[in-house]
Amino acid sequence: MPDNHYQTLGVARDASTDQIKKAYRKLARKYHPDVSKEADAEARMQAINVAYDTLSDAEKKKQYDFELDHPQGFTSNAQGFDQSQFYRQAGSQGQSADFSGFEDIFGRFGQGFGGADYQYQRNQRQAQSFRGEDQHASLEVDIDVAYHGANQTITLQIPSLNAYGEPEVQRKTLAVKIPAGMKSGQQIRLAGQGQSGYNGGASGDLYIEILYKHTEKLRVEGSDIYQQLNISPWEAALGQKIEIQTPDEKTLELQIPKNAREGQQLRLKDKGIPNKTPGHLYLILNIVIPPAQTEQQQQAYSAFAEAFPSFNPRQS
Structure with a gap:
């Protein structure tokens, strides 16, 4: 098992907030008990959640780094939670934090441990209430x-x-x-x-x-949608009108520009995600070359080659 939260998420100690978030998302998709087939998925997911909760919060991360650098003053339980977490939470809510969490464990066994003064301080801490973390x-x-x-x-x-x-x-x-x-x-x-x-x-x-969800032909960036659109060589060369189906399952008539190029993007304004400021739909042209399987089709390619005797794709 990993020794600390950084190892749990697989990031370095100087990882940025975005890197920590990206690592968490990747692991959450892999170990979520509803989708993972790993035998220890639930335990791993618990550790991942706790690690992200700590490292994604600047104050918690600062205190956790301090504890890593001063291990003699802190201890952890079997689940990877440090016993001072409650007090670190108190500090994050604007209260002064003390780090005697390991003493509080023994204090539960009676007033004999730590004496009356310790018991009074412990009761004072327990009397406080704190809002849960987001x-x-x-x-x-x-x-x-x-x-x-x-x-x-x-x-x-x-x-x-x-x-x-x-x-x-x-x-x-x-x-x-x-x-x-x-x-x-x-x-x-x-x-x-x-x-x-x-x-x-x-x-x-x-x-x-x-x-x-991103697919081979579809991806989303903010409110904009990028969709691959397959077209034939003659549709690209001649600039024909075609029918397309947009991501919202509507059918539109689209004019392909003459001599369209592979990878060229056509923007359909306000056809992306429909919020207050609608996104755009970008159609990325993918020219599909049909196979020459019959004699007639092979002759068509031969005629095509004769029509472009000086064309060399390796020099274009």
């Missing part, structure tokens, strides 16, 4: 959701705190309504569905990032 997840959906919206059910593992302030993981199944017109990368906020609060504190929020 959590982040991503949801990959088909492109038609951008046009029509959808209702999705997702299952997540949310880091939480138990009655003693120790980290644990809650498994939640949530219904998510995705409205039409969401850009790729936009987030849906589910209030109160993040990490549970401590000692009566309010729960954090859950932010779900919407991503669209």
